[in-house]
Amino acid sequence: MNGAQVERFFAILKAANPAPQTELEFASVFELLTAVLLSAQATDVGVNKATRRLFAVANTPAQVLALGQDGLESHIKTIGLYRSKAKHLLQTCAMLIEQHGGEVPRSRTELEALPGVGRKTANVVLNVAFGEPTMAVDTHIFRVGNRTGLAPGKTPLAVELGLLDRIPEAYLVDAHHWLILHGRYVCQARKPLCNVCTVINECDTGRNLKSAPA
Structure with a gap:
């Protein structure tokens, strides 16, 4: 995934969900x-x-x-x-x-x-809690980072550092949420829902699927 594709990837996710939130419930x-x-x-x-x-x-x-x-x-x-x-x-x-x-x-x-x-x-x-541009790499983000070509890495730390380096600053604070939600509901582990994926054209795996012979 090149820089232009990274930009489009997050622009699409932001357009669909401008203010993503954690699904954990908390009041403090x-x-x-x-x-x-x-x-x-x-x-x-x-x-x-x-x-x-x-x-x-x-x-x-x-x-x-x-x-x-x-x-x-x-x-x-x-x-x-x-x-x-x-x-x-x-x-x-x-x-x-x-x-x-x-x-x-x-x-x-x-x-x-x-x-x-x-x-x-x-x-x-x-x-x-504090609005810092950090990247908490769970199994979803690790999978999405590798599968899409966004930030391939063999360890969570490698993926984290790759994401922090490649994601444009304008998207960085919310990127953690977008990637988790994308991994949880679309880019799932066993059977990714590529047929409904809005960022398939930016994804390395998605582009390979679309270019593969029928």
Whole structure:
């Protein structure tokens, strides 16, 4: 995918969805951090179902910490790996209270120092909560980056750096959402819906499909 194709790719996605949003439900930066921490190897739908129960009774670090391990687990047990996620979330809540006055920090270094928070989670918080042009490479973005030719790479970090380098600045803040939604609903893993894809003419795989002999 060349520079002109990258520009058209994002112009088309923006025209269809000018203000993309995360599908995780949250009403504060702490709720966002919690939802993203819980979302590893889980669907947004499943996380939202659990956090609706959790946030109704505890939506601050102090309130979550007061639940304890068993109390927190009871609210999130429908999510995969809920025991380890509960442990990490409680440790994170303690650190937020002890080191950050109960507030979620807005630096990558401080975010990644929180238990259970890796680069991808930090990128989501920095982008969604603080409007920074970061790229949280999940399985959807990794697939789209490679399949389309937008930013091929063998590792999530390689794809992330490639995307940050190739996406025009005007699209960068929202690009994370467009790529996730495109991967989730159109450029799906097992059977990409190329027949309804609006960016097929810009996509390396799509152009190859269209040029292949019948």
